[in-house]
Amino acid sequence: MTDTPRKLLIVEDDAGLQRQLRWAYEGYEIFVAADRDSAITQLRAEEPQVVTLDLGLPPDPDGVSEGFATLEAIRTLAPDTKVIVASGHGERDSALKAIALGAWDFYMKPIDIDTLGLIVERAFHVHALEAENRRLAARVEGNTALGGMITAAPEMLKVTRTIERVAAADVSVLLLGASGTGKELLARGLHECSPRRDGAFVAINCAAIPETLLESELFGHEKGAFTGAVKTTPGKIEQAQGGTLFLDEIGDVPLPLQVKLLRFLQERVIERIGGRKPIPVDTRIVCATHQDIDAMVADGSFREDLYYRLAEIVVRIPSLAERPGDPVLLARHFLHHHAETMHRPIKGFSPDALAAIDAWNWPGNVRELENRVKRAVIMSDGKQVTAADLDLAEPDTADEPINLKAMREQTDRRAIRKALARADGNISGTARLLGISRPTLYDLMKNYDLQP
Numbered sequence: 001m002t003d004t005p006r007k008l009l010i011v012e013d014d015a016g017l018q019r020q021l022r023w024a025y026e027g028y029e030i031f032v033a034a035d036r037d038s039a040i041t042q043l044r045a046e047e048p049q050v051v052t053l054d055l056g057l058p059p060d061p062d063g064v065s066e067g068f069a070t071l072e073a074i075r076t077l078a079p080d081t082k083v084i085v086a087s088g089h090g091e092r093d094s095a096l097k098a099i100a101l102g103a104w105d106f107y108m109k110p111i112d113i114d115t116l117g118l119i120v121e122r123a124f125h126v127h128a129l130e131a132e133n134r135r136l137a138a139r140v141e142g143n144t145a146l147g148g149m150i151t152a153a154p155e156m157l158k159v160t161r162t163i164e165r166v167a168a169a170d171v172s173v174l175l176l177g178a179s180g181t182g183k184e185l186l187a188r189g190l191h192e193c194s195p196r197r198d199g200a201f202v203a204i205n206c207a208a209i210p211e212t213l214l215e216s217e218l219f220g221h222e223k224g225a226f227t228g229a230v231k232t233t234p235g236k237i238e239q240a241q242g243g244t245l246f247l248d249e250i251g252d253v254p255l256p257l258q259v260k261l262l263r264f265l266q267e268r269v270i271e272r273i274g275g276r277k278p279i280p281v282d283t284r285i286v287c288a289t290h291q292d293i294d295a296m297v298a299d300g301s302f303r304e305d306l307y308y309r310l311a312e313i314v315v316r317i318p319s320l321a322e323r324p325g326d327p328v329l330l331a332r333h334f335l336h337h338h339a340e341t342m343h344r345p346i347k348g349f350s351p352d353a354l355a356a357i358d359a360w361n362w363p364g365n366v367r368e369l370e371n372r373v374k375r376a377v378i379m380s381d382g383k384q385v386t387a388a389d390l391d392l393a394e395p396d397t398a399d400e401p402i403n404l405k406a407m408r409e410q411t412d413r414r415a416i417r418k419a420l421a422r423a424d425g426n427i428s429g430t431a432r433l434l435g436i437s438r439p440t441l442y443d444l445m446k447n448y449d450l451q452p
């Protein structure tokens with residue numbers, strides 16, 4: 001969890017006890033202080049994770065005032081430090097008061113080294129867990145890129161930087177990526193970084209709307225334009241006036257509508273269905289697709305002239321499997337988020353869950369990951385989400401290669417895909433990352449039918 005040395009500060013004025021305690025523990029660096037001042041000096045210098053504190057310190061060795069003052073100083077200076085207070089016979093109330101003031105635990109004198117040893121060990125353990133939690137929370141916060149997007153993968157950070165850069169220029173952007181990779185989140189992030197951020201962000205999924213309704217959704221209609229058009233309704237393009245229009249799954253727009261969209265992009269005016277007057281619309285277009293749009297242009301199912309209008313900048317979004325480290329990072333974020341909103345006392349993932357998250361290929365990308373974690377948060381009855389809760393417990397033996405050759409091929413493919421993503425499709429860069437020559441890489445890509 002952490003490699004930081006474990007430091008224990010013993011605050012005790014009795015020289016005999018000091019000696020006894022100093023030699024009682026193994027595995028910690030021990031520091032000893034006999035009064036408040038030296039305790040604070042040691043605390044500042046050594047930052048111990050755990051302190052054992054005798055409440056009876058000079059100049060009030062028979063009372064508790066100095067002990068409490070020391071406790072207070074430690075709580076102020078190092079609130080994460082675990083303080084275990086020692087109290088003599090008949091001072092149980094003081095010990096409880098110390099707990100109320102923020103001490104972590106107490107033990108009664110005379111000291112039983114074994115019992116105290118257990119309390120100290122547990123304090124170190126809890127401190128380490130809390131430190132790890134803080135580190136992860138900070139990491140998640142620190143990894144929030146554009147538009148609340150969480151990532152630590154260089155492949156994705158490169159994408160967010162590109163988006164931030166193009167946001168300022170009024171160019172059209174085409175986002176290419178599989179379903180659930182975060183295309184809409186990026187489009188929203190682009191809008192928020194752009195000079196149009198005060199305008200509306202209007203999204204429309206062209207694949208989710210029946211072809212017959214898509215035109216009216218995009219361009220709007222006048223009252224009475226067709227049966228059922230009971231009132232005049234502006235379309236999504238008009239609603240995005242002054243803002244950004246996000247056309248998701250642009251590859252699903254039928255050819256006749258592509259013509260109409262092209263006309264709008266050329267003239268920047270629309271006509272509602274059944275309307276006669278042209279309406280000027282000033283909006284920025286961002287679109288996305290999971291389809292191979294180049295192939296669609298090549299086979300004529302997507303207009304080339306429209307493509308060039310929409311794709312002044314093309315950004316390819318890596319799949320989750322191409323972003324090493326991101327699945328676990330995102331899983332932790334979603335777990336924290338859903339456990340909190342659903343008031344579930346779940347603290348994290350079990351080791352088998354983390355291994356399974358790392359090993360899974362995430363065909364549904366971030367959306368699949370979030371769904372699995374959300375369901376696991378609901379289903380789990382422990383403090384930790386397990387691989388079984390995520391429904392990832394059973395290794396997918398159906399997909400498992402049956403012999404060494406097939407297994408090698410699978411590993412090769414995975415490594416090449418990852419390296420290609422990292423090198424942004426650059427062959428020399430990919431070959432360098434893989435430690436092979438360019439011709440070898442070409443051969444492998446040809447054999448495995450992989451594209452740059």
Ligand SMILES: Nc1ncnc2c1ncn2[C@@H]1O[C@H](COP(=O)(O)OP(=O)(O)OP(=O)(O)O)[C@@H](O)[C@H]1O
Binds near residue numbers: 179248370
């Ligand atoms: N890096 C990320 N950090 C946090 N949340 C993310 C991230 N990527 C995606 N998500 C979340 O995952 C879900 C899917 O993302 P989004 O809708 O942007 O994907 P998409 O590529 O547009 O998918 P589709 O093409 O299927 O519409 C959303 O709830 C989104 O908020």
